[in-house]
Amino acid sequence: MAKTAQEKLDAKREKAYYKKHKNMYKVKPSDIVFNIINYTIFTLFTITCIYPFWYLFINTISDNEKVGRGEVNFYPKGLTVQNYWALRNVADLGNSFIVSISRTIIGTALMVLASAFVGYLVTKQEMWHRSICYRFLVITMYFNAGLIPGYMNMVMLGLTNNYLVYIIPGIVAPYNIILVKTYIESIPAELEESAFIDGASYLVVFRHIIWPLSKPILATIAIFGAVGHWNSFQDSLIYMANTPKLYTLQHRLYVYLNQTSNLGSLVSSATTAEQAKNIAAQQLSGQVIKYTISMVSVLPILMVYPFMMRYFEKGIMLGAVKG
Amino acid sequence: MAKKEKVARGASDYLFWVYRLLIALSAVFIFMPNLNPIRVIDKIDPNIALFTAAFSYSSLVQKVGLLLRLGTVKETVFIIAYVGAIVILVGVVLLVAGACMSLGNILLQRLAAVFSMIGSGIGVIGCMVELIANHTVRVEKYNNPTADFYAMTPIGLKLFLIIFALILIISIALRVMLPSGADLEEYEMEPKYKLFLMFLPFGLLAFVFCYLPLWGWRYAFFDYQAGGTLSADNFVGFKWFGYLFKNAATRVDVLRVMRNTLIMSFLGIATSWLPMVFAIFLTEAKSEGFRRFVQIFTTIPNFISWVLVYALALSIFDTTGFINQLRVMIGSLPKDVEGPNYLMSTSAIWIKMWAWGTWKGIGWSAIIYIAGISGIDQQLYEAATVDGAGRFQKMWNITVPGLLPTFFVLLLMAVAAILSNGLDQYLVFQNAMNEKQIKVLDLYVYELGLGGGGSIPLSTVVGMFKSIISVILLFGANSISKALRGESII
Structure with a gap:
């Protein structure tokens, strides 16, 4: 396609401009120094962020004797999965695994459903005392009765030492409700209105219009909710004492x-008899088992991590928009 | 004729409000242990509410195992009480359903009246069952006067009986007063009430888990022991508030904890510009791939729990950890000597805790600034380049002012949360060596109340102060933001 006269002129002017300001666009030595320092610092910091995970990992898949001699520092030596296999003998680990996985799935699913539904309800202007209801939820983000009153409340409700305490209190999540509400408000109202004219009820509109359209935000809160559930430690510590x-x-x-x-x-009872006699080896493999359990509990996070990347900015930016 | 109907309708509207209020009361009361109507014998746990008792028989009898085994009380008593609890609960559920329906049209309201008549009737029956249980206990006590229990007529029982009776009367009255509604064809409700009722269960959940704990502040005024009860006997007024300052040991503890809390918060606030700098310099890197690489891996630590951070810390800094292995390798540590455990050291705890927090959070916090930078108009940079501005001049005069509003909001939030450092980080890193420097307010409250400190009232008092100061700080920060930027942050 031939260029128009105007475009030719523009190109010419641009060239002339760069010629005139050549010095400004030249790479100066100070830039090179800056870049080297900048790249180095970021590379070093990134290494401190990932190296601990790598170190933990290579220790769990290396030969325990080599680990004991302190030889495994940068790459695995004598590959083995015996540490992971040995986890089956660690008491209660399986239980905890099931508890964590089930609460992550159930808790997240219920939280997302509730947030979507409540987020939708509070966008409806015609709701009776809508703004009071909405504020009633939002205010809870800004105050907290405190740890002990919260604990006594759970005792009163019979939720201590009870699996349900992992699920029920997390269902209504005001922050996520705000996110969903803000998102739903950006959906064109005409879509809903036409459905209402056709005689659809609120539930039908929610199920067939709002839910599918707000999937991006629901995925975001689901991911963050799931990570929160998986990492939860405090509620277990406080409510499961017995x-x-x-x-x-x-x-x-x-x-x-x-x-x-x-x-x-x-572990040693599960491996070899000689090892069982070696107390030092026992202590060491105790150490490695701790590493292995750590690795197992971080693995799911690392596995969903690539999927989370997409939702980072969405999640954090929406957080800035409060309504 | 029409006018008369309207008058009758007005009266029934008022009556409906009384009716809904009473039902709401009965629904709240089933969560209150003090008003548990089924505590017909003193051995039933005073800390469980009707709701809990009706759901699990085991919680009802958890404190009476010995009594049952010895046979001093027949289990029948508890079974009767339990059945009564279920019956009362069913009654309340029906009443709540009635109250919901009473928001509809006349047909629905008439149905609501029927529901609540049945519900309150069932409730009264439940109360009768409890009276029978009570009577059984009395008979047992009469037969065995030396036994270690006594019969009780709980206040809750009387209260529920009164409420049920009132609701019964009101719903009969309503049923009579309401016009027949024969001209209406369908059960209907206005959309605004429908929406409200759909919202109600979630509102209740929020109430139960966010507002109801405030009721727990009453523990601050009692001499409460774990497993005990609150009563007029152990009411101590403001004793614990004074104790906090008058008791020398507690005062020293609190002051130390406050020092740690404030120092660590201030370290965080004083360096809260770091993520911004991180973002600015990262965007200076020309390679897109490098930027993504750094962003991906520096964000990972934000998504692991503090327990895992501690596990990583152990693997690096423990006696046999990475650092000591490295020292052996380069020869600064003899091979057979056990290296130091760096986590047990007492030096620079505050700085170390700050460093862990920064390591974990900086990549994540930088994301919001990176997004902010990409939102700055590129023409500004071009214009500045033409005017001969250098790299740092552009950063300082264009990027930083562009990010300041975000920075300011986050800074105010951090100031408002100055007392809330969180519990996890300090709990996992705490050990016998560093506990004097590491204990922050949240950790102190936890240990005082649940972790062996054993003083629930005192811990509640500290928690109350924390909550109140935090709310004041938040509103203070908000009004600063309003005054300076004309925007609120909450």
């Missing part, structure tokens, strides 16, 4: 990390 069976994985890991008695005995 029920170790119901500890979450993070709480279980905390208990193991603080345990001075060695987990190694669990």
